Amino acid sequence: MNGESTVVLDPLDWAILEELQQDARLSYAELARRVALSPSAVTERVRRLEELGVITGYHAAVDPARVGLGLQAIVRLKYPGTAHQPLRRLIADRPEILQCHRVTGDECYVIRLATRDVAHLEQVVDELARLGSLTTNVVYSTLVPRRAISRPSTGE
Incomplete structure (x- = not known):
């Protein structure tokens, strides 16, 4: 959705991407062995x-709870107007904000954050609430923490 063109990848490119998404620390030699290519290729x-x-x-994938x-x-934020710089500054200043997506629908932004406890959550949410109306949902558990990008099916 960012306007950039799609890159055409062959099956070997996809094999490399799948391996690196599972373990980005693989040496080129080990990666080459896994995808049946030479290290130089x-x-x-x-x-x-x-x-x-x-x-x-x-x-590095870091478990927020362990740190x-x-x-x-x-947090789903309904942001009034078109001057989004205050939100961008807050995002830059708050390391608790792990992701922020500008979306369609009733809300303008969907924000994922991690905090120490409820008091810390309230502090961050209060700062976001100064920018617009919001809805907050606490995450009980995460069923898919991070999914690798897979080769799209061709529909054949």
């Missing part, structure tokens, strides 16, 4: 996927 393909913007980075942020919530 895998290295070249990974570099090309990075240059094309298909691979946008490598990240003291055990209360997660989803």
